[in-house]
Amino acid sequence: MAVAGKSLIAMLGARLDLAAPLAIVDVGANPLGKPVYKPLVAAGLAHVWGFEPNAEAFAKLAPNPQATYLPVAVGRGGAATFHAYPASEMSSLYPLSAASIGYLGHFRRHLGQETQSRIETRALDDIDQIDRLDLLKIDAQGAECDVIAGARGKLAGAVMVIAEMRFYRLYDGEPMLHDMDRALREQGFVLHRFLHQKARMLNHSQKARVNARAMSTQLIDGDAVYIRSFEDRSTWGDGQLRALALLAATIGSHDLALLALDTMVARGLARKSLPGAYVDLLPQELRA
Structure with missing residues (x-):
């Protein structure tokens, strides 16, 4: 599975509002x-x-x-x-x-x-x-x-x-x-x-x-x-969701990263457009 490119990591870093590295x-x-x-x-x-x-x-x-x-x-x-x-x-x-x-x-x-x-x-x-x-x-x-x-x-x-x-x-x-x-x-x-x-x-x-x-x-x-x-996502803190999205993207587990972003959107922690913006930056072979 393709790992995340620099542009994808930079986009997530700018939009996830991390409290700390x-x-x-x-x-x-x-x-x-x-x-x-x-x-x-x-x-x-x-x-x-x-x-x-x-x-x-x-x-x-x-x-x-x-x-x-x-x-x-x-x-x-x-x-x-x-x-x-x-x-x-x-x-x-x-x-x-x-x-x-x-x-x-x-x-x-x-x-x-x-x-x-x-x-x-x-x-x-x-x-x-x-x-x-x-x-x-x-x-x-x-x-x-x-x-x-x-x-x-x-x-x-x-x-x-x-x-x-x-x-x-x-x-x-x-x-x-x-x-x-x-x-x-x-x-x-x-x-x-x-x-x-x-x-x-x-x-x-x-x-x-x-x-x-x-x-x-x-x-x-x-x-x-x-x-x-990640079965019971209600037990996860907001910071943990942000960390998971970034780490999953970094190792190329893009489906896991997108699920984490969907969970953040449902909580009002991210804009609805963020999962789509993530897919826009994926390598061509991973997009339909």
């Missing part, structure tokens, strides 16, 4: 690619609180007036062992599983390369600088459930969670997709969509003779989008 918390802010929320930050519509405990990855985070970065490990709170690997994106509170990697035939170069250290994790609920939360994005290499468990208070007002969900275990002891799904549903969130899914080709004798990309069938993980249940 959206509050985005990014746990595992390692800058390996463009974060999905980047258009909101570029438009001045969001402030990011980014957490990255790996020193090498933290040093690569570019200063931004719309972002506050902290070299903090977020989790349940308390002492933990941090497994730092030469490839910073593999670092985790959990050790890589030799059995899993032996089956997959990938990631072998990381085994036995970690440096272990004792660290103190902090629960998001204990970080006073963050007084509210609209979007929680988590890429914590297996520690996603720990982050969720330590953020129950702040998640009570959030409208969206984007988290890496593990389909096949990479780390010993890490929670799996059913664990994270249960943790989020207990807090009122439901699965909305996947932004992407990652799969690998299993190791076999004929690997040199086949197209590995086309034959990658073993699912590893994917970024899952959860939203606060």
